[in-house]
Amino acid sequence: MAVPADPPPGAGPEGDPGYLASLRTGTMLAQLRRAFLGLLAVPVGVLALSPYIMRVETHTVDTPPLWACAVIPVAAAGALLLARRLPAALPVRAGQGGSRLSASESFRAGLFLRFALTEGVVLLGLPLAMAADSFLPMALSFCLGYPLVLWTGIPTRSTIEQIRARLEADGVSSGLWASLLAPYPKAGSGADPRSSLSLQSGRTRPERKAGPMGTYVISGAASGIGAATAALLRGQGHTVVTVDLKDADVVADLSTARGREDAVAGVRARTGVVHGLVPCAGIAGLTGVDPELVVSVNYFGALALVKGLRAELEAAGGASAVLLSSNSVTCQPGWNADVAAACLRDDEDGARRAAASADAVEVYPATKAALAYWTRREAVKDEWAGAGIRLNAVAPGMIDTAMTEGLRRDPRLGVFADAYPSALGRPGRPEEVAATIAFLLSEASSLIVGTVVFVDGGTDAILHPMKPEGMRIGRLALGVMHRASAAATKLKALRGKR
Numbered sequence: 001m002a003v004p005a006d007p008p009p010g011a012g013p014e015g016d017p018g019y020l021a022s023l024r025t026g027t028m029l030a031q032l033r034r035a036f037l038g039l040l041a042v043p044v045g046v047l048a049l050s051p052y053i054m055r056v057e058t059h060t061v062d063t064p065p066l067w068a069c070a071v072i073p074v075a076a077a078g079a080l081l082l083a084r085r086l087p088a089a090l091p092v093r094a095g096q097g098g099s100r101l102s103a104s105e106s107f108r109a110g111l112f113l114r115f116a117l118t119e120g121v122v123l124l125g126l127p128l129a130m131a132a133d134s135f136l137p138m139a140l141s142f143c144l145g146y147p148l149v150l151w152t153g154i155p156t157r158s159t160i161e162q163i164r165a166r167l168e169a170d171g172v173s174s175g176l177w178a179s180l181l182a183p184y185p186k187a188g189s190g191a192d193p194r195s196s197l198s199l200q201s202g203r204t205r206p207e208r209k210a211g212p213m214g215t216y217v218i219s220g221a222a223s224g225i226g227a228a229t230a231a232l233l234r235g236q237g238h239t240v241v242t243v244d245l246k247d248a249d250v251v252a253d254l255s256t257a258r259g260r261e262d263a264v265a266g267v268r269a270r271t272g273v274v275h276g277l278v279p280c281a282g283i284a285g286l287t288g289v290d291p292e293l294v295v296s297v298n299y300f301g302a303l304a305l306v307k308g309l310r311a312e313l314e315a316a317g318g319a320s321a322v323l324l325s326s327n328s329v330t331c332q333p334g335w336n337a338d339v340a341a342a343c344l345r346d347d348e349d350g351a352r353r354a355a356a357s358a359d360a361v362e363v364y365p366a367t368k369a370a371l372a373y374w375t376r377r378e379a380v381k382d383e384w385a386g387a388g389i390r391l392n393a394v395a396p397g398m399i400d401t402a403m404t405e406g407l408r409r410d411p412r413l414g415v416f417a418d419a420y421p422s423a424l425g426r427p428g429r430p431e432e433v434a435a436t437i438a439f440l441l442s443e444a445s446s447l448i449v450g451t452v453v454f455v456d457g458g459t460d461a462i463l464h465p466m467k468p469e470g471m472r473i474g475r476l477a478l479g480v481m482h483r484a485s486a487a488a489t490k491l492k493a494l495r496g497k498r
């Protein structure tokens, strides 16, 4: 049985600024707390009106019969006992975190039931007072029942924590705080304000409003583009759960089935709701790199996270995943179509077999092509767009990261590192790709679905000025072209030094 870990910073009780301060925020929690403030006024109103409801002219604070007062503490004890047992623990269901789909609903139902039970104690005083011809039962029920309402029936931090513990009693992470601290959609935004708590399913799932406190999962976040994206999102106030081989919240090897399971389980233990996912971990097809490993990390490792966290993305009530393709798909000739085809059949063994007889450098763009095709093929389906999850990809060009440092050092392929043309005359920075990823994660890109965005300083545009269907050029010719281009770049650099 999995033991839920503490929620990550910002998605736990420490993200709650307190009952009154939270009312000024635009979160689901603030909305709920405002509603409960209104409900709290009901018993006070009933108490204030009771002299008018009863025949005030004939009944005062006469000593009531004992039975009229004895019923109240019994009812209060029963209500307290029942209320503290609500809601029931989330069921552990098979499959991809399916149990989490009902977490927010269970919370809301449990809270309202607690409120109804304890408020029932207060209201019980009214008929008793009428039957006993005395105001005392009403006063007694208010004095006993109202503290119970405050203690167990309104969403204070400790009540939420108590309910969270009950929901997670079977070891299922609820992601409750992440739901409650998520932004509440404004009226007129087209979004269903209940979406992030009610988690209903259907084609027309609303988009989540962009705002602070979203929870994002990024693999490969220990370095390069993943690290830049994590820093950018954290800077925007979001919670980021990182996955990598090292220096990450969840340390896991995405090249193996076991590592992928650990990665998904590790994320689930930290959050039940994922607003955005960037499966960024990848390896280059350099000399000496196992081409089969390239397949397993780049394609199957990335999709294991996307598919494995689908339920958590759906639970956000409007989420986005941005996959990392590459402009090598259109700019590097000769990539291995068999590898890409096997990937797209979800046949890891077949893709690895096809890769084994190829060069890693041909396999890398094949995995990135497969990711781009998968994104386009799947994004429009009910399972994704229909469930409020937008899938898109970015296709970076030459970006200055540890990966491209490795390429520059490669004895055989290093010559190509700076050979590709760029309209900007420079490689990209990881932050520039991160900015595009953050845009695709945000609601600012709410209409973008199944798209591959080139972030390459114009390389693809230069190489394909007219025809979008691809470039047919002999490998020999391309090799000559690259070498000439590399020589020209070096010459330019030498001239610059003088």
Ligand SMILES: NC(=O)c1ccc[n+]([C@@H]2O[C@H](COP(=O)([O-])OP(=O)(O)OC[C@H]3O[C@@H](n4cnc5c(N)ncnc54)[C@H](O)[C@@H]3O)[C@@H](O)[C@H]2O)c1
Residues within 6 Å of the ligand: 219, 220, 221, 222, 223, 224, 225, 226, 243, 244, 245, 246, 252, 253, 254, 255, 279, 280, 281, 282, 283, 284, 297, 301, 324, 325, 326, 327, 395, 396, 397, 398, 399, 400, 401, 402, 403, 404, 430
């Ligand atoms: N840098 C570029 O020029 C460029 C261009 C196009 C696409 N991309 C893609 O962008 C992504 C990020 O590239 P980057 O340049 O930031 O690379 P990087 O080498 O700086 O970072 C890659 C990260 O992935 C992690 N990783 C590698 N294998 C892993 C495994 N088995 N399990 C878990 N984590 C693993 C590494 O530890 C590292 O932190 C990659 O998917 C890459 O293919 C990069």
